Structure formats: C-alpha cells, structure tokens
Amino acid sequence: QLRLQESGPGLVKPSETLSLTCTVSTDSISSGNYYWGWIRQPPGKGLEWIGSIYHSGSTYYSPSLKSRVIMSVDTSKNQFSLKLNSVTAADTAVYFCARHVRETYSFDCWGRGTLVTVSS
Amino acid sequence: DIQMTQSPSSLSASVGDRVTITCQASQDISNYLNWYQQKPGKAPKLLIYDASNLETGVPSRFSGSGSGTDFTFTISSLQPEDIATYYCQHYDNLPPGITFGPGTKVDIK
Numbered sequence: 001q002l003r004l005q006e007s008g009p010g011l012v013k014p015s016e017t018l019s020l021t022c023t024v025s026t027d028s029i030s031s032g033n034y035y036w037g038w039i040r041q042p043p044g045k046g047l048e049w050i051g052s053i054y055h056s057g058s059t060y061y062s063p064s065l066k067s068r069v070i071m072s073v074d075t076s077k078n079q080f081s082l083k084l085n086s087v088t089a090a091d092t093a094v095y096f097c098a099r100h101v102r103e104t105y106s107f108d109c110w111g112r113g114t115l116v117t118v119s120s
Numbered sequence: 121d122i123q124m125t126q127s128p129s130s131l132s133a134s135v136g137d138r139v140t141i142t143c144q145a146s147q148d149i150s151n152y153l154n155w156y157q158q159k160p161g162k163a164p165k166l167l168i169y170d171a172s173n174l175e176t177g178v179p180s181r182f183s184g185s186g187s188g189t190d191f192t193f194t195i196s197s198l199q200p201e202d203i204a205t206y207y208c209q210h211y212d213n214l215p216p217g218i219t220f221g222p223g224t225k226v227d228i229k
Binding site: 037039046047048049052060062063096098101104105106107108110111112113 | 121152154156158162163164165166169170173175207209211216217218219220221222223
C-alpha cells in the first residue's frame with residue numbers, strides 16, 4: 001500500500017519561506033506513470049492545487065502561485081519537496097502531498113496533510 | 121483559464137435517497153473531469169476519474185457522467201458514511217494546470 005507522509009515546520013513567520021517534504025513509501029517515486037503533487041486547503045475552504053513534479057525534475061505550477069513556488073525531487077531518498085516563499089497569513093492551510101496519475105491527471109493517493117500556520 | 125462551478129454548494133438528503141451533484145466547466149473539457157470525496161479532517165479520496173470511471177475499490181452506488189461542459193456525480197442510495205464534501209477536478213493542457221471545483225457539502229437530513 002503506497003504511503004505518503006508530509007513533514008516540515010508547522011509555524012512559519014510572515015515573509016519567510018515555507019518548506020515541506022513528502023516521503024513516499026513502498027513504491028518508487030521514479031515510476032514513469034506518475035507525477036507527484038502538492039495541494040493545499042485553507043481552514044474551512046476548498047482545495048487548491050499548487051504544483052506537480054515528475055521524477056525527472058520537470059515541473060508545472062499553478063499560475064497564481066508560480067512566482068513563489070519551487071518544487072524539487074530527490075529520487076535517492078524517494079522524496080519530493082515544496083518551497084513557497086514570501087508567505088503571508090493567506091498561505092495558512094493544510095498542505096497535502098499526493099500521487100498524480102499521468103493519464104487521467106487524477107490524484108489517486110494522498111498524504112494525511114500537515115497544517116502550516118503563518119504567524120509572527 | 122477554465123472555471124469550474126459546482127451546484128448545489130450544499131444539500132441535505134435522507135438515507136437511501138438519490139443524490140446528484142453537477143459540475144460545469146466554462147468551456148469544453150472533453151472528459152477530463154475527476155471527482156473526490158473528503159470527510160472532515162481527512163485527505164480527499166478519488167472516486168471517479170475521466171468523468172465516468174469508478175476508481176478501484178469504490179462502491180458502485182457512486183457514479184459519474186457527462187462530457188464537454190456539463191458533468192454529473194450521483195450517489196444512487198445515500199448512506200450515513202457518505203457524509204462528506206465532494207469536489208470535481210479538471211486538468212487543462214494549455215497551459216498545464218489543475219483546478220478543483222468549490223465543493224458540495226452533503227449532509228443527512
């Protein structure tokens with residue numbers, strides 16, 4: 001059973017950089033059939049896709065966040081990461097990592113999510 | 121950019137009722153439409169992909185249909201464990217991007 005686990009600080013100060021890592025277990029992140037994505041959900045609100053990355057390092061980002069997002073992948077550790085810079089309170093959300101099927105662009109396996117609060 | 125709308129935003133139904141949620145795209149998206157269930161405090165779960173294909177392990181009371189701009193998600197007989205918020209999700213090629221609908225909250229009457 002594929003497992004994804006988000007990790008990183010739960011509190012980030014305004015204007016600083018939010019950094020999260022997703023560790024993938026029981027399957028290789030280098031599988032050619034999948035991208036790996038980040039999605040967030042502000043408290044009480046809907047889902048917002050942030051971006052997705054392929055094991056080769058190829059990325060695509062949400063146009064609304066593109067200027068502040070960097071995603072990377074470390075195949076040796078079976079991990080992928082998210083950096084979101086210049087954060088504000090509006091970036092407070094539960095951040096999910098998920099596996100993303102190439103053919104259907106559906107997210108078929110999700111981490112449990114981690115709450116990141118932006119506050120001084 | 122393609123905009124996705126969902127209706128209703130919330131609904132209450134009785135156990136055993138047939139429940140229908142619609143998702144509308146601002147332009148033709150073929151069948152590039154997926155549906156998710158999210159229970160409170162949990163990650164979303166994929167139910168339907170490519171508009172009408174049931175994800176492995178998902179109960180058959182869930183179904184999806186539609187193509188182009190109008191899509192429907194149906195629970196044929198609502199069960200207590202179906203209390204959740206349901207989201208549609210679209211993938212766009214040019215530029216590449218993914219959009220979730222605003223969600224429909226389903227409660228038991």
